[in-house]
Amino acid sequence: MIKVIKDKCVGCGLCAKVCPSSAIKIIDKLAVIDLDKCNLCSACVTACKFGAILIEREELKKDLSSYKGVWVFSEQRNGEIAPVVFELLGKARQLAKDLNTYTGAVLLGYQIKEKTRELIERGADKVFLVDNPVLKNYIAENYSRVITQLLRKYKPEIFLAGATTTGRSLVSRIAVNIHTGLTADCTGLDIDKEKKILIQTRPAFGGNIMAQIITPDYRPQMATVRHKVMPPAGILPQRKGEVIEEKFSEIEDARIKFIDFIKEELSTVNLAEADIIVSGGRGIGGAENFRLIEELAQVLGGAVGASRAAVDAGWIPYFHQVGQTGRTVSPKIYIACGISGQIQHLVGMQSSKLIIAINKDPSAPIFKVANYGIVGDLFEIIPLLIKKIKEIKSS
Amino acid sequence: MQIVVCIKQVPQTTEVKIDPQTNTLVREGVSSIINPFDMYAIEEAVRLKEKFQAKTTVITMGPPQAEAALREALSLGIDNAVHLCDRAFAGSDTWTTSLVLAKAIEKLSPVDLVICGKQASDGDTAQVGPGIASHLDLPQATYVRKIDTIHLDTNPKIMVVERLLEDGYEILELKLPALITVVKEINEPRLPSLKGKLRAKKEVIPAWTHKDIGLSQEAVGLKGSPTQVVKIFTPPPKKGGKIFEGEPQEAVSGLIKEIEDLL
Numbered sequence: 001m002i003k004v005i006k007d008k009c010v011g012c013g014l015c016a017k018v019c020p021s022s023a024i025k026i027i028d029k030l031a032v033i034d035l036d037k038c039n040l041c042s043a044c045v046t047a048c049k050f051g052a053i054l055i056e057r058e059e060l061k062k063d064l065s066s067y068k069g070v071w072v073f074s075e076q077r078n079g080e081i082a083p084v085v086f087e088l089l090g091k092a093r094q095l096a097k098d099l100n101t102y103t104g105a106v107l108l109g110y111q112i113k114e115k116t117r118e119l120i121e122r123g124a125d126k127v128f129l130v131d132n133p134v135l136k137n138y139i140a141e142n143y144s145r146v147i148t149q150l151l152r153k154y155k156p157e158i159f160l161a162g163a164t165t166t167g168r169s170l171v172s173r174i175a176v177n178i179h180t181g182l183t184a185d186c187t188g189l190d191i192d193k194e195k196k197i198l199i200q201t202r203p204a205f206g207g208n209i210m211a212q213i214i215t216p217d218y219r220p221q222m223a224t225v226r227h228k229v230m231p232p233a234g235i236l237p238q239r240k241g242e243v244i245e246e247k248f249s250e251i252e253d254a255r256i257k258f259i260d261f262i263k264e265e266l267s268t269v270n271l272a273e274a275d276i277i278v279s280g281g282r283g284i285g286g287a288e289n290f291r292l293i294e295e296l297a298q299v300l301g302g303a304v305g306a307s308r309a310a311v312d313a314g315w316i317p318y319f320h321q322v323g324q325t326g327r328t329v330s331p332k333i334y335i336a337c338g339i340s341g342q343i344q345h346l347v348g349m350q351s352s353k354l355i356i357a358i359n360k361d362p363s364a365p366i367f368k369v370a371n372y373g374i375v376g377d378l379f380e381i382i383p384l385l386i387k388k389i390k391e392i393k394s395s
Numbered sequence: 396m397q398i399v400v401c402i403k404q405v406p407q408t409t410e411v412k413i414d415p416q417t418n419t420l421v422r423e424g425v426s427s428i429i430n431p432f433d434m435y436a437i438e439e440a441v442r443l444k445e446k447f448q449a450k451t452t453v454i455t456m457g458p459p460q461a462e463a464a465l466r467e468a469l470s471l472g473i474d475n476a477v478h479l480c481d482r483a484f485a486g487s488d489t490w491t492t493s494l495v496l497a498k499a500i501e502k503l504s505p506v507d508l509v510i511c512g513k514q515a516s517d518g519d520t521a522q523v524g525p526g527i528a529s530h531l532d533l534p535q536a537t538y539v540r541k542i543d544t545i546h547l548d549t550n551p552k553i554m555v556v557e558r559l560l561e562d563g564y565e566i567l568e569l570k571l572p573a574l575i576t577v578v579k580e581i582n583e584p585r586l587p588s589l590k591g592k593l594r595a596k597k598e599v600i601p602a603w604t605h606k607d608i609g610l611s612q613e614a615v616g617l618k619g620s621p622t623q624v625v626k627i628f629t630p631p632p633k634k635g636g637k638i639f640e641g642e643p644q645e646a647v648s649g650l651i652k653e654i655e656d657l658l
Contacts, residue, residue: 001485001488001617015496018627020517021458022408022425028469033617035482035485036458036459036482037458037460038485039458039485039486039487040485040486040616041486041624042624042625042626042627043627046627046628055617056652057617057618057623103652114427123625138544139567140535140537141534142433143537144529148503150409159532164536164561165538165558165559165561166560168520168521168522168525168537169521169524169525169535169537169538169576170525172489172493172521172522172523172524172525172526173525173526173528173529173535174529175522175526175621176490176492176493176494176525176526176529176530177529180490180621181488181490181620181621181622182489182490182522182621183519183622184518184519184521184522185465185519185520199465199625200627203519203630204517204519204627205406205408205517206408206516206519207630208629209627209628209630210562210627210628210629210630211624211626211627212624212625212627212628213622213623213624213625214622214623214625215621215622215623216623217398218621224405253534255534255551255567255569255570255573256534256535256536256567256568256570256573257567257568257569258566258567259565259566259567259568260565260566261563261564261565261566262563262564262565262566263473263558263562263563264562264564270561270562270587271561271562272561273561300658317580318540318580319559319580321579322432324408324516325431325432326579327578328519330558332657333654333657343408344408345409354657355521355636355656356650356654362434362638362640366402367638368635369635370635370636370638371636371637372636372637372638372639372650372653372654373636373637373638373639374638374639374640374643374646374647374650375638375639375640375646376640376643376646377643380643381643381646381647384643384644385647385650385651388647388648388651389651389658392651392658393658
């Protein structure tokens with residue numbers, strides 16, 4: 001399936017260098033692939049400047065022309081549509097235009113009919129509504145049953161959802177039911193205009209590498225999309241659209257029951273959806289000092305984050321942890337206070353649009369990814385920042 | 396009660412570096428570890444074993460070297476291990492990986508609980524856990540931060556869990572068998588004991604191929620995977636930006652001037 005074309009290989013070793021599985025060795029100026037280690041990730045194929053490595057795939061010939069429309073899962077809780085949905089609708093309109101098809105929104109819930117208007121104003125041509133008391137709270141099993149049926153009936157060619165805790169756990173179930181491909185946490189979506197397929201770009205290894213992924217032979221092409229990466233669709237108050245209401249029976253999975261939702265007390269702002277996040281690390285020095293971080297977050301209207309060091313020290317709950325064993329965030333502004341910038345932290349925040357670091361150690365790795373940095377004592381710097389920002393906001 | 400833990404061997408992130416000349420990932424000499432989130436899955440299974448005398452089995456799909464991850468799980472107190480090891484599995488995407496793991500779990504039946512880590516640190520998809528649940532038609536709870544209660548004397552057995560969300564957590568009641576994926580908050584993993592290490596070393600770990608789990612070669616690996624990776628590239632490295640040093644008042648004013656328009 002993977003092979004080295006001997007005439008083309010010069011033994012330069014670029015492939016061996018990029019191989020994430022250390023599966024390639026250069027023996028007598030020729031790349032040799034250890035098939036026990038290779039997982040066919042294609043990093044070497046991209047890296048080879050001589051076109052000497054090939055991964056052969058059999059092409060499935062299937063007629064996929066009956067699949068039409070770009071759909072967006074309209075995640076909502078208590079009747080409030082998640083902001084990521086509007087970002088997806090903006091993208092979906094673009095993709096639908098390139099494919100010369102319609103934009104669809106799928107809305108599940110209870111007594112949420114009035115929300116269809118909002119989706120149409122944001123760019124949906126058709127809203128597929130399923131209103132049922134069973135769907136009041138999100139339950140992966142019930143939601144996946146309903147959406148699976150909708151997809152089988154209406155056959156969209158693309159299905160997008162936010163890469164939220166809901167989106168990620170739901171869409172994987174659906175993709176397995178339908179037997180189609182799903183790409184997680186995409187940061188880029190484009191149409192290959194010639195082949196009319198979706199090119200999905202996503203970070204892996206915590207953003208250290210990017211992968212482009214396609215689903216050529218199965219439909220719909222499914223992807224979850226990272227928050228805050230794509231601009232939200234604007235509102236067009238007069239926009240017209242169609243609401244298609246569907247009723248399904250037997251959608252309740254009796255094996256799982258929603259009991260309660262408990263809101264996180266400390267944060268008034270949703271960490272994943274926040275435009276600004278202020279995070280504290282080891283340099284904060286203690287739980288009581290997190291008040292300073294909270295105050296800065298508050299004046300900026302942002303959320304509070306933390307590094308693993310601060311969470312492990314018990315200064316702030318795990319809920320706030322950003323990084324490899326916590327959350328991945330990509331706000332417009334990320335302010336790292338007293339965080340040295342270990343790789344495990346960087347992978348969770350380096351896709352933020354603007355990074356500001358405050359740290360007393362000028363050699364801290366966080367300064368390498370920061371757009372702006374202040375070297376100094378955060379207990380001096382942050383109060384000054386708060387004061388300045390308050391002045392700006394009140395003027 | 397039998398619990399199956401699904402784990403993955405991943406490269407140690409701290410050792411992954413970018414070659415500044417070629418702007419590519421340097422993987423030479425990078426050691427492999429158990430995916431960090433899977434350590435919490437293993438620990439939770441061992442705790443349930445100690446509490447309820449459950450039988451625990453760890454499984455992984457991966458190349459021959461992934462056996463080391465299974466041995467580590469055994470040293471931490473897991474009873475048995477199965478290695479899904481077959482060249483035909485290479486190139487599996489999340490759809491096929493979850494199919495292979497689901498078939499292995501089916502073969503291990505009866506299984507009451509499947510525990511996975513929230514996501515793997517190399518792929519970051521969080522898709523395999525729910526994928527397994529879907530293949531096996533099991534109820535699921537992802538991002539579990541706490542198992543509140545398990546009732547084993549009821550029929551069916553019932554479990555109440557707390558599931559971490561973006562703005563809080565929810566409480567779910569699941570009838571077993573079920574699948575959960577866990578986050579770091581759920582426990583603090585122990586270190587392996589000397590006794591555990593010795594036992595892990597001696598244990599014979601069965602290796603299963605696609606035939607052992609009743610799948611055709613076409614259904615797994617690259618052939619069975621709906622998605623295809625067409626390109627892998629390294630994003631341009633961040634260069635580091637403007638640094639303000641010296642007098643705090645000036646530094647803050649300098650920064651504010653730069654970002655004022657964004658606030």
